[in-house]
Amino acid sequence: MRKLFLPALLIVFSSFAFSQQNLPSQLKGNWLNAADSIEWLYSFQPGFAVCETLFWEYKTINRNGNEYKLLLASGKEEKLLSVKVIDNTSLQITAEGKSPIRCTNQKARKPDFRNYDTQEFKEPILVDDTATISGFIEDYDPTIFSKTGSVEYYSVLSHFEDNSKTEFKIQPDGRFMLKFRMFNPQNVWLSIDGSTQTTVFAKPGKTHMVCFNKLLKGVTVDSRKWKEISDWQVNHYMGEYGLLSEELLLLEKYFYYAIIPVQERVNSRENMQQLEYESWRLHTYEKEISGLDSLGNAMNCSAKARQVMNKTALFQLLENLLGYPFKNAESFQLSQKYIDRLPVIDSPSEQNLLTSQYVFYINYLDFVMEANTAPQRNYSEQLIQQYDYVMDKFNSDLTGQMYAAYQILLIHNSIGLDSVLVEWAKQRITNPVLINYLLEAKKAKEELKLKYSAYDSGTLFIDSIASDKNSDAFFMEILKKFEGKVVYIDFWADWCSPCRAEFEPAIKLKQDYADKDIVFLYLGISCKKNLWEAMIKEKQIEGYHYWLNKDQGQVMYKKFNFNGIPHFLLVDKNGAIMDSDAPRTSSKVEIRAVLDGLLK
Numbered sequence: 020m021r022k023l024f025l026p027a028l029l030i031v032f033s034s035f036a037f038s039q040q041n042l043p044s045q046l047k048g049n050w051l052n053a054a055d056s057i058e059w060l061y062s063f064q065p066g067f068a069v070c071e072t073l074f075w076e077y078k079t080i081n082r083n084g085n086e087y088k089l090l091l092a093s094g095k096e097e098k099l100l101s102v103k104v105i106d107n108t109s110l111q112i113t114a115e116g117k118s119p120i121r122c123t124n125q126k127a128r129k130p131d132f133r134n135y136d137t138q139e140f141k142e143p144i145l146v147d148d149t150a151t152i153s154g155f156i157e158d159y160d161p162t163i164f165s166k167t168g169s170v171e172y173y174s175v176l177s178h179f180e181d182n183s184k185t186e187f188k189i190q191p192d193g194r195f196m197l198k199f200r201m202f203n204p205q206n207v208w209l210s211i212d213g214s215t216q217t218t219v220f221a222k223p224g225k226t227h228m229v230c231f232n233k234l235l236k237g238v239t240v241d242s243r244k245w246k247e248i249s250d251w252q253v254n255h256y257m258g259e260y261g262l263l264s265e266e267l268l269l270l271e272k273y274f275y276y277a278i279i280p281v282q283e284r285v286n287s288r289e290n291m292q293q294l295e296y297e298s299w300r301l302h303t304y305e306k307e308i309s310g311l312d313s314l315g316n317a318m319n320c321s322a323k324a325r326q327v328m329n330k331t332a333l334f335q336l337l338e339n340l341l342g343y344p345f346k347n348a349e350s351f352q353l354s355q356k357y358i359d360r361l362p363v364i365d366s367p368s369e370q371n372l373l374t375s376q377y378v379f380y381i382n383y384l385d386f387v388m389e390a391n392t393a394p395q396r397n398y399s400e401q402l403i404q405q406y407d408y409v410m411d412k413f414n415s416d417l418t419g420q421m422y423a424a425y426q427i428l429l430i431h432n433s434i435g436l437d438s439v440l441v442e443w444a445k446q447r448i449t450n451p452v453l454i455n456y457l458l459e460a461k462k463a464k465e466e467l468k469l470k471y472s473a474y475d476s477g478t479l480f481i482d483s484i485a486s487d488k489n490s491d492a493f494f495m496e497i498l499k500k501f502e503g504k505v506v507y508i509d510f511w512a513d514w515c516s517p518c519r520a521e522f523e524p525a526i527k528l529k530q531d532y533a534d535k536d537i538v539f540l541y542l543g544i545s546c547k548k549n550l551w552e553a554m555i556k557e558k559q560i561e562g563y564h565y566w567l568n569k570d571q572g573q574v575m576y577k578k579f580n581f582n583g584i585p586h587f588l589l590v591d592k593n594g595a596i597m598d599s600d601a602p603r604t605s606s607k608v609e610i611r612a613v614l615d616g617l618l619k
Contacts, residue, residue: 056127059255072228136321144369148223150201159193165212203372214239228257266324278310334376341383368417399439433514477561506590512546513554518585525604
């Protein structure tokens, strides 16, 4: 009996069960495929595990020596993992029914992506679906980190409207999840408010998992540490396009900052004459392509990463060249010789959607493809002539249709669409995603007008003030009305997409300072009064409103030295201008810090 009892006793003492709160310290962390030290396969955190782009709960954790059995559950699905501790940086993880994989918690210092994908993206690329991004912040501390974040997705359809940004809340354990409508695969901006802004390559219909590891806490506490740490060290990505996100982190940083110094780009744009700048920029484009090719070879990058970066480089070039006339406050016309030397796009149109730079190219097409239109009876017919001209130039392919859809949406968001433009769109825009989105947007705007037939109860208008052509007396008279209060001024126009994008974050800002001595003053500038009034009603904009006539608008531009909108000012309780280029409402942390300082 004694001889039989002792071995049994030893077995009992060498096998332990852990609760999820007592995750063994050897397992905690983010575990990468040791074959490349890049591909993120597993994460074991005190309250949850991550694998296959899902969060899993621990049902049981059992130990036998240096080996552990983890039974995980996600909904009704269960997964059994065998985990063997090799050393402080290595595990061998075996999923039931699969071969063992050696994993490391040390990310590669010299990345080698092993040419893991030799296929480029193929059409169709333009779709209408939902993308999902899940993620977590390791060692999340709500007293250090904010509790919110957002994803910004800029495309020809979403461009810079309210729907280009999706906000999310971070749970007490650091986890988050969001879904957003997406029309094409590309990099999107993922922000943790007050901590980091980075990129994720997302695709409609797919789920993507992101981890911000424990290094994020240090740079959140002291942002100066970002000088020593990069996104590559902080971020981990999981999913079908996880490795592509990793590649693009490195390739984009090299492309934007290493090949051509940023200051050289700025100086050349500001100081060179038109044709000189074009020649310089075409030459640097060749250096960019050569540099990207060399780095791609050195890191054995995928065909998809090379494809995305080549598109990014091309449309960054076109954006620079087409946007050159707007380098200063005064714009000017491009010469025909300059236009004739612009690069020709010879790839299938849908592949251009792989980079967010494409939306800027579409926007600038107006300035190089202006039709010699004959006088028409109404505005819609003039627009149709221009759209037909561009469509014919592009043989009615997707770029031509994208241009027309983009321009129509800009008109629609400002003044709505009449039946003439709608019928034209039905005839010429044949891509189902584009035309369906246009018709959906038209219906939504009509429903919004019916819903908001009156101004918000908190909307207050300031009567027009007569003033001399070059005098700012009207402005000073407005400020006198709010003596003893901080005044936050927003210069905006109904046609301005970035202006409208600021209305949503302003709602939360007003709620946060509802009982404070702060006035929100909206000044309509460079816009028609009737359209300005209609937008205030449509967006239900609370606050004080004043419409600037043309002369008053010019006085404001000159007085505060700005030429683009939205533009914000801050006035203190004594009526003095404290910041003539104040943070936007969407800056969240920054604007709140400034307001809090003025309220002391």
